[in-house]
Structure formats: structure tokens, C-alpha cells
Amino acid sequence: MPVSHFSRSQATPISSRSLWFAGTAMVLALLLSSAAFFVPQVYLPWLAGIDALLVLHGVINKGNLGGLLRYILLQLLFTMVLYLAIHGGNQVGQGVMAVARILLALLPGWWLTSTVSAEAIGELLSKVMPSKWAFVIVASINLLPFMVNEAREIYQLQLLRGARISPKQLLNPRNWSELCYCVLFPLLVQLLKLAQQTATAARARHFGHKSRRTHWRPGQSENGNK
Amino acid sequence: MATNSQSRGFQLQDALFIGFCATLLVALKSMLRLRLGLSGHSMLLMSFFYLTCYCTVARVGAITACGAMAGAVAAILGVGKGGPILLVKFLAPAIAMELTLLLVQNLLTLRWRLIVVAVAGAIVWSAKGLLEDLLVGMSWQVASVRFAAKVGSGGVFATIGALLVIPVVRRLKAHDLLYRDSKIDQEL
């Protein structure tokens, strides 16, 4: 899996309008998701209608429904097998309806992630969180490509050194302790060091001096430093 | 400054470590989607990273913080299904583990304590599924079979995760990479 999968693509400034959109979308997604659990059966078609609009919007925004559909099909299969085994053929409709509700509960979340940018959600969360934890989240996400790469490289290094950790060897539980010692342990050592250095770097720039921080507003392009 | 922040909350360094663990948890979960029809593998990662935080940071609240961070990071990265519900998904087992830990704090050996805590997390994680299933109108027979399956697989994975923690943290301690003298430190 390419590391860039997790790196945030472009640093576009977040306008307050898109922030409002993100906030509204989040509340809407939360309401719709909960509604899928609580709404009486007669209103379900309405809910399905609203979700269909969201799906349309998400697809226009190039969202990918594949993973979600696969998950739902698996759930459907598993539930159907159980219903057939326990109740025979007569309550299958109930099972289908239940899985349909699960689908309706998941769709708003999917729509949210495919239409609202990660930065907007991050910025939104940082407004409701204590500043230290908001910083921790930003730093963690920034360092994620580095950490994933670090985990992969440590694994590869030890594999080349002869550790018994190839995918095939890991099918044998006796080799799990090797994975533990050769990969997880050095990885945690690196994470501890990384945390220490990041903390020092942040303190070198006066992080934690004031309990309330102010925020940089990305300047409009006429503020360029040319 | 160090003593000051000690009294108010986590030191920045510890908070960052918790954040890194949570982020890696979310990333690995999305990369290692074991599509074997085995639900519960996420409990392995959850119990490993949550309990690692508990053992390295060694403070009440570390697990809850890690759960909250994981939920937030998952929501930001759009990993997994469920948008805002993600927060509950990561946070509920974390809170359950934290509370269980407070209950069994002075009982059992470290190994058994971690296993009990991990299994408690798995049960709450499954209970959340049970609640959802009942709410969406599944018959209680079907819902309870699904619940039992989740508790079973989740419990096994959570226990494996817990068992992986001890050798790793013990080695950190042996190499003097943990600078602390808390109670848990002496147990390692």
C-alpha cells in the first residue's frame, strides 16, 4: 500500500464557509445515522430517500462505495444464514430489514468522509478539544506516513536478517513472539524517541506557554511573501 | 514546567506517544482488514495499543485518551465505516478497559490483569454490536448468536493482543527505555 494513501494531498486553506459546511454535515450525519436505529418502520422509506440523495452527492464527489457494499453483503449473508438456521424460512424479511437499517446507519458516515475534507474535520475537532490534544492529533497525522514507513522498514530489515516473520511463517503462532521482539519492540522504541523529540521541538517553539493558543489564518494569495 | 504539567494532565511527550499509538492503530486496522469473515481482529490491535499505552505511560486515563484519539483520528482520516459513530466504536472499549483496570488494579498478576481487562474490552465492544442489532430489529435469538460469535472471536483476539504487550514492555524496561518508577514499573 502506498504511503501517500494517508498523507493529506494538498494544503488548501480552509475557509470559514467550508468549516460551517463540515460542522453541519457532521451533525446531519450523526442525526441520520441515529435515525436509522430509532425511526419507526413506516418512515424508513423517507430516510432511505434522503440517504439516496447523499449517496448521489457522494458519488458525484468521486466517493467509492465498494468497500461499504462488500461489508453489507457479508453482513447480509451471515445474518441470512443465522435466520435460516434459527427461524427457518419464515422471518427472513425481518433479517433483511435489519441489515437494511445497518446500511442506512453507515451511509451518512460514508457520505461525510467522501465529501468533507480531512482538514476541515480536523480543524473542527481542534475547536472542541483542549489545545494540547488538538496538537497531538495534528502531529500524529502529519507523522503517520513516516510511522507507517518506519514499521514497514523495520519489518523488512529483520526479514532480511533472517527473522522468521514472512507472511507464511506468521501462520504458525510459534513465530509470533519473533514478530513481537524483532518488529513491535523496535517500533515502540522508535515511537518513544519520536514522541520525545517532537515534544522537545514543540517546546522549543514555546508550546504550552499559554493555556489558550491563537490560530494562524491562511493569508489570501495577495499576502504572498514575494 | 514538567512538574506543572504533571499536575494538570499528561506530559506533552506522553500525550504524543498516546497519539502516535492511536494513529498507528487506526492505520494498521485499515491496512490489515482481514477479510476472512472473522470479525474481532480489530480487538487485537485495540487491546495491544491500549494496554501498551497503559504500561508505558502508567497513568489513569491513558487508555481512555488513546481510545478518544483513535476515534478522532479515524474520523479525520475517514478510515472505517460510520463517521461520527467511530468515536463510540473506539472509545467504548477503551472506557470499559479503563474502568475494569481500576477495579482489578490490586488483584491478580500483571499478565492476568491485562487479559481480564482485554476481555472486558471485547465484551463491551460486542455489546455495542448487540445493542445495534436489537435496535435495528433483529430477533433476540439471532442477535444473541451474533453477540456470542463476537465475544468469542473478539475475546480471543483481545487476549492475544494483551499477551503480546508484556514481553515488549518488559524489554523496554530492561533496556532502561522507560524512565518511571510507578507501581506497574516494579511489576514488570
Add this chain to the structure above:
Amino acid sequence: MRLIELDGVNFNYGSGQPWIFRDLDFRLESGSCHCITGPTGSGKSTLLQLIAGLLSRPFEGGVFRRQGLLTGLVMQDPQVQLLRQTVGAEVAFALENLALATEQMIPMVQRALRRVGLFVSLDCPISNLSLGQKYRLMMAAQLVCNPTVLLLDEPWAQLDDRGVEELIMVIRGLVADGIAVVISEHNPRSFDGLVDHFWQLADGQLKPGIYRTQHAIPLKAMSCGDEVIVDTDSFDYRFVGDSPLFSCEQPLQVRRGELVTLIGDNGAGKSSLMKSLAGIQSNTVALPIRVFGERPKAGAYGARLGLLMQRPVRQLFENSVLDEISFSLKRFELPLENAAALLQDLGLEAFAKQSPHKLSYGQQHLVALASLVCYQPQLLLLDDPMAGLDAEYFDRFCLMVNRLRERGTAVIVSSHRPLRQLPVSQQWDIADGMLTVSYALEEAYYAS
């Protein structure tokens, strides 16, 4: 004007640990430029943190600090210091922490960027900057608070030669403005003419002068065997879905016992090529590379291949140095005596029973290399192995490489700076998207 004075400072990492500083004195005046040299792991970075007031562990001794003194510290690892996505946000981070009003920030950020000669848009993504620009960005992020002291931790190793030149220009300007600059460096000669005072940190004390070690063991020139270990057709090195990183128009061939250097700037693709040779680089297009006559596959070569990645200390995990070195011997079922013998040759036998995590950085680096050398791979790939090491370690590095080559190992070494006076059999240069091979160096070496 006296800014900072350290008077008889003692410091170590916990009781029973060796002293890092023992009765250390230091005095810093405004507008002066100091350079601190010393062996790897002697505590240069710790000293800078002490001066910056960022040391989180307690120390003994007197520290005088001028009232309201602000210091800025640029650390070694850009990874942990670049916390934001855009140039403007990065520089403003310190201002946010000082809770300045948003409207005040833009002029201050612009001024800091001008001071380091970085003329890019505030919205410019940091990922678009070059190595040298990123370094100056980290300086701007410190200068934005108008510190009177600026501390730079080993800038040379992070920069290419052009980056060093740009840095020297900027530092001159800062010193002229009355800022005191302290650089820690194991390559101090690059800052000649800029620095007023050179110091060497050894045995916990600062003494005037430059730390030097004698480099005594050269790499030997050796004849190569006939057996081909690596061979390729011409190829384009390209990640799936990207434009080519570099092209190689002639076939490459490495034979038994050869020493090959791979030179290129950071990001040119050296590490990726090394990983491709070891079979662990994913998401590249299929490459016509054969190692031991096969297409490289992760873990397929066993004891025949060794790869030392950058920052090799992260691969250490065993309980003792001896176990660390014997690990591969055990896994490849080779005689374990090799490990102890190698430790003795490296002069590390006293540490055999110690935890590798308690060694100094340079020693850890050597142990990581020794853990590969001891199983005598037939192909050894070393990715920038000299980074952060001084001459003392370089000797032992040469010792190990010489010994391997005597037994027919082919060694490929990458570096982001040209390695002069090495008896290489061929040099691969990656520049301007092309990999070119020169064999002339070998003849020149024999001629001299």
C-alpha cells in the same frame, strides 16, 4: 554583552549513568559565532538543549541567563520539526503558542522568511521545498520570535553543498544583527571563516580547538572475481503511476569482490534502488534486475545478501550486543563463534553482555553493521552508512568492508556526497534523472 553563562555544570541521565558534562563552563556573547565539535555521542545535542533551557532532566551547576532572553533551537531531525502543511502556518506556530493576535502574525512571518532568504508564498506547501529551503524554513520558524541566541544542531549532515553555502550567507547576516549563533558540528571545516570560536566537547568539558581523530585504516583496492552477482539491462526506474525517477541507459554489472559507490542527491532514488536490489521495494514497475541470477524477492537470498538501511540503530532489539550480532547466525544456522571474534576485532568485546540500547550512537551504528558483516553475505548493500559517524568509526567500518571483500563479497555503498579517495571499481551517479557509470576512478586510483 553577556547572554548566557554556564558555570560548573554537571549532568547525567540518572544516577549511576556516566557523566555527560563534568564541571562544564561556557560563555556566550551577543553577535558571536561558536562551533562545538566532538566525537559522536559526546553530548553536543544535549549541550544545545541545555543552552536553550529545554533539558527536561535536572542538572547541577550555575546557569546565568540574561533577563528575557529568548533562544531558538533547530534540531537535527526535520521530520519532528516541520509540523504543518504550509510555509506560513509553520512559521506562525510559535506565534500561535505565544497567543499573538492573528492579524499581527503575517508581517512577523514575512519578516522571518526574509531574514533567512526564503522568498516563497505563505501558502506554499512545505513538501515542495528543497532540502536547503526546508532547513531555512526551520530557522525562520525560530527567528520569528526574535531570539537573541540561535542554536543549530549538525546542519552540515542535513544539507547538500549548495544548502551549506546558503546557510552560511544567512548566518553571516544574523551575526551582523547581533544574534549569537552556536553550531554543533562534526564537520566544522565547512564553517571556517564564519566561526569565531571552535570548541571541542570531550570527557564532559569544553576546551578550545577542533576535535580530530586520525583515520588510519584505508579501504583496500582489490581485484574482482569473475562471478556476476548483480546484472541489469537498461531500465527506467519508475514507481507505478509516476514519471520515471531516473533512467539507466547502459546495463549494470557487479562482480564478486567489487566496491561500487552510488552517489546522488537526497530524493534521487538511491535508497529505492538499494531496496529494489534487495527485493523489498514495492510499487515500482517491473525492473530487469537480476541478483544472483534471479529477480530479487524479499527474504529469498537468506545469508547471501545483507542490507544496511539509513539510521540502522532502529534494527537493534536483542538483550545484549553479542546476541544482536549472533541473531542472523542463529537464523541462518552458521557457526556462532564468528560473532565474538568480530566483536573483538572491533574493540567492542567489553560491551558484549551490555544492552545495545545503552551504547552511544556511533557504537550502536557499528553493532548494526557488524550484525550483517558477521554472516558474510556475498552482496552487502550499505545505504548512506557514514551518516553521523566520525573518523574513529570510519576506521572500523573500513576494517569490516575490507575483510568482507577479501572473501569475495561485493559491496555497494550509497552516499549523498561524493566519497573521495575510495578504491572503488565503479561509481554510479544519479543526477538529472540519469544513472551514469564511471569505471575510470579505478584506473586513476591504481595510477596514483
